[in-house]
Amino acid sequence: xxxxxxxxLVIAAAALAFAVVFAPATASRRALLVRGxxxxxxxxxxxxxxTLDLALLVLLVLGALHAAVAGTRSFAVRLRxxxxxxxxxxxxxxxxxxxxxxxxxxFGAVGLVAGMAAGVGVLPYLHPIEPDEALTASPVAWLGFIxxxxxxxxxxxxxGALPIQAGGVFGGMLVGLGLLNMxxxxxxxxxxxxxxxxxxxxxxxxxxxxxxxFGLTVADGQRAALLVLAGLLAGRLPLYLISRQAIRxxxxxxxxxxxxVAAALAGSAPFVGFGARILLLRASTQIYWxxxxxxxxxxxxxLPGSLRLGRSLGQPRGRQALxxxxxxxxxxxxxxxxxxxxxxxxx
Amino acid sequence: MIQPAAxxxxxxxxxxxxxxxxxxxxxxxxxxxxxxxxxxxxxxAGPVAAAAIAAGGVTAAARRSVTxxxxxEVLAPGSTPRLVLCIATALVAFWIADAVTAGPVASLRFAxxxxxxxxxxxxxxxxxxxxxLSASAVVALCAAxxxxxxxxxxxxxxxxxxxxxxxxxxxxxxxxxxxx
Numbered sequence: 001x002x003x004x005x006x007x008x009l010v011i012a013a014a015a016l017a018f019a020v021v022f023a024p025a026t027a028s029r030r031a032l033l034v035r036g037x038x039x040x041x042x043x044x045x046x047x048x049x050x051t052l053d054l055a056l057l058v059l060l061v062l063g064a065l066h067a068a069v070a071g072t073r074s075f076a077v078r079l080r081x082x083x084x085x086x087x088x089x090x091x092x093x094x095x096x097x098x099x100x101x102x103x104x105x106x107f108g109a110v111g112l113v114a115g116m117a118a119g120v121g122v123l124p125y126l127h128p129i130e131p132d133e134a135l136t137a138s139p140v141a142w143l144g145f146i147x148x149x150x151x152x153x154x155x156x157x158x159x160g161a162l163p164i165q166a167g168g169v170f171g172g173m174l175v176g177l178g179l180l181n182m183x184x185x186x187x188x189x190x191x192x193x194x195x196x197x198x199x200x201x202x203x204x205x206x207x208x209x210x211x212x213x214f215g216l217t218v219a220d221g222q223r224a225a226l227l228v229l230a231g232l233l234a235g236r237l238p239l240y241l242i243s244r245q246a247i248r249x250x251x252x253x254x255x256x257x258x259x260x261v262a263a264a265l266a267g268s269a270p271f272v273g274f275g276a277r278i279l280l281l282r283a284s285t286q287i288y289w290x291x292x293x294x295x296x297x298x299x300x301x302x303l304p305g306s307l308r309l310g311r312s313l314g315q316p317r318g319r320q321a322l323x324x325x326x327x328x329x330x331x332x333x334x335x336x337x338x339x340x341x342x343x344x345x346x347x
Numbered sequence: 348m349i350q351p352a353a354x355x356x357x358x359x360x361x362x363x364x365x366x367x368x369x370x371x372x373x374x375x376x377x378x379x380x381x382x383x384x385x386x387x388x389x390x391x392a393g394p395v396a397a398a399a400i401a402a403g404g405v406t407a408a409a410r411r412s413v414t415x416x417x418x419x420e421v422l423a424p425g426s427t428p429r430l431v432l433c434i435a436t437a438l439v440a441f442w443i444a445d446a447v448t449a450g451p452v453a454s455l456r457f458a459x460x461x462x463x464x465x466x467x468x469x470x471x472x473x474x475x476x477x478x479x480l481s482a483s484a485v486v487a488l489c490a491a492x493x494x495x496x497x498x499x500x501x502x503x504x505x506x507x508x509x510x511x512x513x514x515x516x517x518x519x520x521x522x523x524x525x526x527x
Contacts, residue, residue, distance in 0.1 A: 053494045053505045057512045060487055064480070064519045075521045076474040083483050087467035090490040094459055097497030100448040 004226055004345040005047035005152045009040070011233045012145060016040055018238050019135075022323030024245040035069060035136040036145070043149045052093065052157040059119060059150065060086045071137030072130040081118050081127050081142070089115030089154070096161055105166035112158045113173040119154070120147035122181050122207045131196040135241060143203040144237035148210075148229040155214045167217075174215030175291070179298065182208030186301025195247045195312045199240045202265065202309055205302060206232055212295065213280055221283035223347045227276035227334070230341055235264060235272065235331045239313065242323055246314025253315045257324065262310025264331050266302045272334040350390055354454035354461075357383035357489075358440075361465040362433035364481050369420030373481040374412035377404060377513075380462060380485045384492055387455050388506055391495040396506035400488055403510025407484040410517030415477025429472075436464050455495060462489040476521035484513040 016036040020029050042062035046055045063082020067075050092111025095104050118125040120142055127139035135141065155174075162170055185205025189198045206228055213225030239261060246252070267273025277299055284291040316324050334341060360379030367373050381404025389397035422430065444457035466482035466489070473479060491509020494502065 051494070051502075051505070053490065054508055056490050057487060057505070057508045060483065060490070061512055061515060064483065064516055068520050068522065070522055072524050074474065074524045075476050076479055079476070079479050079483070080470055083470045083479070083486060084467055086490055087463050087470075087486050090463050090486070090493050091460070093493050094456065094463075094496055097493070098448040098456060099450040099497070104443075104448060 001047045002152060002156045004156070004222075004347070005149050007226075007341070007344045008148045008152060008229055008233065009044055009047060011230055012043065012149065013040060015145070015233045015237055018323065018326070019241050022238070022319055022326075023241060024320065031134070032136060038065065039136070039141060039146055043146050047149050047153050052089075052154070052161065055153055055157065056086050056089050056093075059089075062146065063119075066137070066141065069137045070134075072133045073128060073137070077128055078137075081121060081125065081139075084125070085115045085119035087115075088112075088118060092158075093161070096163070096166060102163070102165045105163050106169040109158075109162055109166040109170040110173060112154070112162075113170060113177060116151060116154045117177060119150055120207060122204050122211070123177065123184055124180075126200075126204070129197060129200050131194055131247075135244065140200060140203065140237070140240065143200065143207065144232055144240070147207070148233055151210065151214070152226075152229070159217075171215045171217050174211045176215075178208045178211030178213075178215055179294065180208070181205065181211060182295075182298045183301065184208075186298065186305055189305030190301070190308060195243075195309075198305065198308060198312070199243070202305055203232065203236060203240075205305070206236060208298075209276065209280060213276075213283065216280070216283040216287050218283050218286050219347060220279045220286065223342050224276045224279035224283060226345050226347060227272055227279065227338055227341065230334060231267075231272045231276065231331065234334070235327055238323065238327050239265065239309075242316060242320050243309070243313045245320075246316075247312055249314070251314040252311040253313075254311060255315055257316070257321075258310040258313055259307075260310075260328060261313050261324065262306045264328055265309050266306035267299070270335045271328075271331045272338065273331075275335050275338050349386060350452075350454035353383040353386035353390075354458040355383070356380075357387070357458035358433075358437050358461040358465075359383075361462045361485055362430075362437075363421065364478070364485055365433055365465050365469045366426050366429050367419065367421045368416060368423055368426075368475065368478065369418035370411055370413070370415035370477060372419040372421040373415060373477060374408045375419075377408040377411055377481055377484055380488060381405060381408065383458055384462070384488050387458055388492060388495070391452060391455060391492075392503060392506060395503045399503065399506040399510040400491065401510075403513040404484070404488055406514035407481075407517050410514070411477065411481055411484075414517070415481075416475070432468060433465060436461055436468075440464070450497075452496065455492065459489050459492060459496070462486075480516050480519060480521070484516045487512040487516065
C-alpha cells in the first residue's frame with residue numbers, strides 16, 4: 001500500500017470518528033457509523049490490493065453499494081459516475097499497455113485522468129447533487145471521504161504504468177484539469193445560489209489544488225497535494241458536516257468564529273492550506289514560473305467563497321462548538337508543523 | 348479462428364445489452380459476453396481464469412434472467428440509434444485493434460474495447476437499473492481481462508475478482524429515491 005494512501009486512510013478513519021461523535025443531533029450516528037465504516041473498508045481495499053486492475057474492480061463494487069444507499073437521487077443517477085470511471089480507467093489502462101505508437105499511450109493517459117475525475121466527481125464530471133440528501137449518500141462522500149485515497153492510489157499506480165512521454169501528458173492533463181477546477185470551483189462556491197452546492201464547489205476547488213500538485217511531478221507538488229488532501233479530510237469535510245444543520249435552518253451569522261473558519265477554508269496562515277499553497281507555488285516555479293502567477297491569481301478566488309461558507313456555519317453551540325474548535329486546532333497544528341504528515345508519507 | 352470468433356461474440360453480447368430492455372435480452376447479452384471473454388481468458392490466461400469468468404458471468408446472467416422488466420425487448424421501437432452505436436463502435440474498435448495497435452492479442456483488444464465502450468454508453472443512456480447493472484457486469488468482466496494486455500503471464504486474481512464482482516452486481520438492491 002502506498003504510504004500516502006495509508007496516511008490518508010488513517011485521517012479518514014479519524015474524520016469518521018469525528019463525524020460520529022460531533023454530528024448534529026438530527027443526523028443518525030448509527031447510519032453514519034455503518035455507512036462510513038463500509039466506505040472506509042472499501043477505500044482501504046482500493047489501497048490494499050496489489051494492482052490497479054483489482055483496484056478498479058473494488059471501485060466498481062464500492063460505487064454500486066453507494067448507489068444502493070437510500071437517498072433522494074435515483075439509483076441510476078448514482079451508479080453512473082463510478083461505472084463510467086471504471087470504464088474510462090480500464091480503457092486507459094488498455095491503451096497504455098498495448099504495443100502501439102506513442103499517441104495511443106497518450107490517449108490512454110487521457111483516459112486515466114478522465115476516469116479519476118469521474119470517480120472523484122470533479123470537472124468535467126461533476127456528480128449531480130441534491131441539497132437535502134444525507135451526507136453518506138451525496139457526492140460529497142466521494143469528494144471528501146473516498147476520493148482522497150482513490151486519487152492517491154490511481155495517480156501513483158498509473159504513473160508507474162505509463163511510458164515517459166505519456167507520463168508528461170498525464171501530468172499536463174492533471175495541471176490543466178486542476179486549474180479548471182480551481183477557477184470553476186472558486187467562482188461557483190462564491191456565486192451559486194444554494195449553500196450545499198457552494199460547499200460542494202469548495203471541495204472541487206480544493207481538488208484543483210490537488211490535481212495541480214500531482215501534475216507537477218516534483219516533490220513539492222506531491223507534498224502540496226498530500227497536505228490539501230489531509231486538509232480536505234480533517235478540515236473541510238467535518239466543517240461541512242457541522243454546517244449542515246445551520247444550512248437546513250437557513251441560519252447565517254457574522255461572528256468572529258465564522259471569520260476564523262472562513263480563514264481556514266481559504267487556506268490562510270497558520271492553517272494547513274497555507275503551507276500547501278506555498279509548496280504548490282514553489283513547485284510550479286521549479287517547472288514553469290508563469291504557472292505560479294496563474295496559480296496565485298486563481299488562489300484569490302477562494303476568499304469570497306470561503307467568507308460565504310464561514311457564515312453558513314451559523315453559530316455552533318455545545319458539542320458542535322467543541323468540534324469546530326478541535327478542527328481548527330488540528331488544522332493550525334498541521335499548518336505550523338506539517339513535517340510529521342509529510343514524513344509519514346515519505347515525502 | 349477461435350479468438351476472432353470469441354471477440355465477435357463479446358461484441359454481440361455487449362450489443363445485446365445495449366439494444367435489449369427486457370430481462371431475457373439482458374441476460375442473453377451477459378451470457379454471450381461471458382462466453383467470448385471466457386474463451387479469450389482460456390487462451391490468454393489458462394483454465395482457472397476462464398472458469399472464474401464463466402462462473403461469474405453465468406451467475407450474473409442467471410440472476411438477471413429472473414429480475415428486471417419482463418420479456419426480451421430486444422430492438423424495441425426507438426432503438427435504432429443504439430443499433431447504429433453498436434455497429435459504429437465495432438468499426439472503430441476493429442480499426443484500432445487491428446491497424447493502430449500491434450501485438451498478438453488483437454481479438455482481445457477488440458473484445459475489451461467494444462465491451463467496455465458499449466457498456467459504458469448503456470450505463471449513461473438508461474435510467475433502468477436492470478440494464479445498468481447488466482452493463483456494469485460486462486464492464487467488470489472486461490476490466491478483469493485488461494491485465495492480459497501487455498503481459499505474457501497475467502495473474503488469475505483479476506479474473507477471480509472480476510467474476511465475483513459481476514456475480515455480486517446482480518444482488519445489489521435498487522431502491523427508488525426517497526422524498527427529502
